[in-house]
Amino acid sequence: MHFSYWELKNWFTNVDFTIVGSGIVGLHSALALREKFPESKILVLEKGILPQGASTKNAGFACFGSLSEILDDLKSHSEEEVIQLIQKRWNGLQLLRKNLSDVAIDFKPFGGYELFLNDDESSYNECLQKLPFINDILKPIFRNDVFAKEVDRFDFKGIQEYLIFNPYEAQIDTGKMMHALLQKAVTNNIMILNQVEVTSFEEQKDSVEIALGDFSFKSKKLLFATNGFAGKLTDNQVKPARAQVLITEPISNLDIKGTFHLDKGYYYFRNIDDRILLGGGRNLDFEGETTTDLGQTDLIQNRLDTILKEVILPNTDYKIAHRWSGIMGLGSSKRPIVEQLSENVYCGVRLGGMGVAIGSLIGQELADLVK
Template identity: 60%
Template sequence: MNLSYWEIKSWFTNIDYTIVGSGIVGLSCALRLKERFPKAHILVLEKGTLPQGASTKNAGFACFGSLSEILDDLTTHSKPEVFEIVKKRVEGLHLLRKTLGDKNINYLQYGGYELFSKDDTALFEQCLSQKEDINTFLKPLFNDDVFSLKENCFGFKNIQERSIFNPFEGQIDTGMMMKALLKKAQDKGIQILNNIMVEEYQEFQHSVSVKTNLLEFSTSKLLIATNGFASQLINEHVKPARAQVLITKPINNLHIKGTFHLDKGYYYFRNVDDRILFGGGRNLDFKGEETTSFEQTELIQNTLEHLLKTTILPNIPFEIEHRWSGIMGVGNQKKAIVKPLSNNVFCGVRLGGMGIAIGSIIGNDLAELIN
């Protein structure tokens, strides 16, 4: 692509900070950098027409972990580590709401429910037996009990008669959130360019040369916030994890309200605009879903539809209107990777499917790495 003198001068000259990825982390990082360095020239590059990955494709859960997930984390992490993980999510959600305002993200705190299938009796009983211990464990964060029992009041089938309820869980409108974040960044004078793919970079003593599919340019610092796509640019332990989602057409008199977790959180659904949004099923084919492809598979889509018919909306007719996929970044640890890679290159990646909860705070932490 042959750029004009004006294009090079206005968009690609004297750049202080270049951020790769215009999702929650990338834009939060840009906003914090602008706070710290008001006169800085900040450029955000996005490979998609819209933010790729998961920021505009997630289910809109403002959550910090179901009871079974926290118990599972305690088998692979220490108690202080799990407490810090949950604390980071809670603080991240508060930061997102404070930054954008509840109205601008349509934040609704209907609470969250963890459902257990008829076959999950052992897991359900384990959660019941440890519920009070976890409530005590989390009390310093919430000053109240987090988990309690609720009867099945939504007419779900093939599940245990009681669910575990969390009053602190909420939901947001993902599209409204990202539009508000983009507008805030643009209003601050942060440049955001779409459809530009960063292919590689080369570091020098005081700068980084960034090669894209359109041109090559120089920046003082490079910050990578591409989460599930991180391994395409940097050598860190981040695996892509595809999440497949579908949404129904509007359903008359929809009685379901809240966010719902099923099968250790591998399935999740919620109400939105008189519809049911339903996603998950990665556990049906972990290896196959370790991909950056945005396609859907028959195996998972058919399973989602089957669960809709037999468990979530039994005896309620529905039609599927849209299907899509998002790409998360996961690893063998729940803690995100936020660190310098060298003198002039930094990364904030591996959000583990908790981008809404921790994206803002990881973006801030990434910006704080700059001296």
Template identity: 65%
Template sequence: MPFSYWEHKTWLSNIDFTIIGSGIVGLNSAIRLREKFPKAKILVLERGILPNGASTKNAGFACFGSLSEILDDLHTHSEEEVLQLVQKRYKGLQLLRKNLGSTNIDYIADGGYELFTETDHNLYETCLSKMENINSFLKPIFKEDVFLPKDNIFNFKNIQPQYIVNQFEGQIDTGKMMDALLRKTQICDIKILNNCSVQALTDTNDSVEIKTDHFTLSSNKVLIATNGFASQLGLKEVKPARAQVLITKPIQNLHIKGTFHLDRGYYYFRNIDDRILFGGGRNLDFKTEETTELTQTTLIQQKLEELLQTVILPDKNFEIEHRWSGIMGVGNQKKSIVKQISNNVFCGVRLGGMGVAIGSLVGKELADLL
């Protein structure tokens, strides 16, 4: 594709830093680079018309882990590692609100609720019995109890009699968050090229050659912030994990408020604009959901609708208005990968489904490697 002199001069030459991915991590790293290097030429390359992974497709949970998830993590991570994970997520959420403003992202602190189905009796009893221990475990971060039992005030059906409430969780408007982040990026004189997919990187020691589906250019440094798509650029420690989501049409007199976790966090739902947004089901078919295809499957969509009918909205008529998918980046460990890959290439990936919570912090950490 031939470019004019003006196009080449303004957008594609003398680039100091190129960030691959315009999601939460990518834009936060770009903004942090501008703070560190006021005169640098910074370019962001994005494969989609909008951020194409999960940053504009997530459920908008300002969360850091349900009780069952924390207990599960303690089986595969050390206590110190789990405490660091929770602390990083909590600090990341505080940074997100500080950077963009709680009002600009519609942050609402309605709390987080973990539900347990009737067949999850053993998990329910385990969580209740371990709740006091986990509250003590998290006390150094929150200074008070995080988890509390609460009766079924929202009249969900076919669940255990009590929820476990996380009083420190909230929700945001994902679209407003990304809009605010994009506006802040533009104010910082950072250029973004959309619909531009990076195919290969070659570090020549002096700079990095970036081959895209439209052109090849050179950049002094490259920061990879593609998370769910990271394996396509050689980062095999990160596997894609598709998250399927649906949202209802507005429902009259909807009394449900908050963020909700079900079945160890594999299902999650919330209220937004008098609707229920509901996602999850990856555990029904892990192998099929290990993909970067932004499509849906009948298996998972039918299960989501079934749970809406039998658990969440059993006494309500509802219609589904939209369905979509996002791509997360996961791996054997939940700790994000922020490291130098070669002389001039760096990465901030593997957010483990916690991009809203830790994306701002990972972006800052990535930029601070330089």
């Protein structure tokens, strides 16, 4: 890289904070730092043209966990931990709405639904049986029942009689959200450089030397908000998890409205712009989907096609418009990692597939670590 005097002076000299990753966490962290240190020089580095991981690639669910997901989490986390996670997701969603406005993110409180395939009877029965218990433990957060049985009015096929409805779930437009966040960052004098990859960094006495290939510069503090790409930083406590997605062409008279979960949240779909967006299937090949490669596989895309045709739109003509994937950051615990790694290096990663819900909060927490 060969920079001019002006470029070096304006972008890479006297940098107070360098944030790696321009997604939900990175930009919220930058905005929180701007509030805390009004005169500071803040630089955000992004390796993609747009945020590379999941921030512009997710399905736009403003959710905190379906009933079966919560029951699943209770098998590997304590009741207290699960309640804390849900509280955090709920608080994070309110913070996102407050920071950007419901209009800017196209927030639509249509509610969320969970459906169960006919051959998923054991999970279905467990959810119906434990529904009152989960409502009970969530009362302190929501003051009301969260989950209720509802008859399917969407004409889905091959599913159990009842859906589980959650009125507190909503949908957003992921693209509008990130556009609003980027605009807010620029308005607050936060510099964002795209297609710049940090290749290494070295802690020094009162700064960090950051290498971008053959060029390096100094920053007083370095913050990583790279979620699914953070494995090396955190001794592999974060594993990448690819999520594959497809979307249809517009469908006339589409009557499906809401966010929908299937198979413990491994599949999810929603309406957007008269289309159906459907994603998931990671559970068909956990090993293969533990990757940072933004591709698709026939195994998972074929399964998505089958669910779309046989369950969601069995009596409808439609065409697939587009397919893509995003990278989440998961681990053995659903608790995010917000840590000071050394004197001047910090990270806010492992969002557990809940970036829309907790990204703003993790960004705030990451900035709060910096003294």
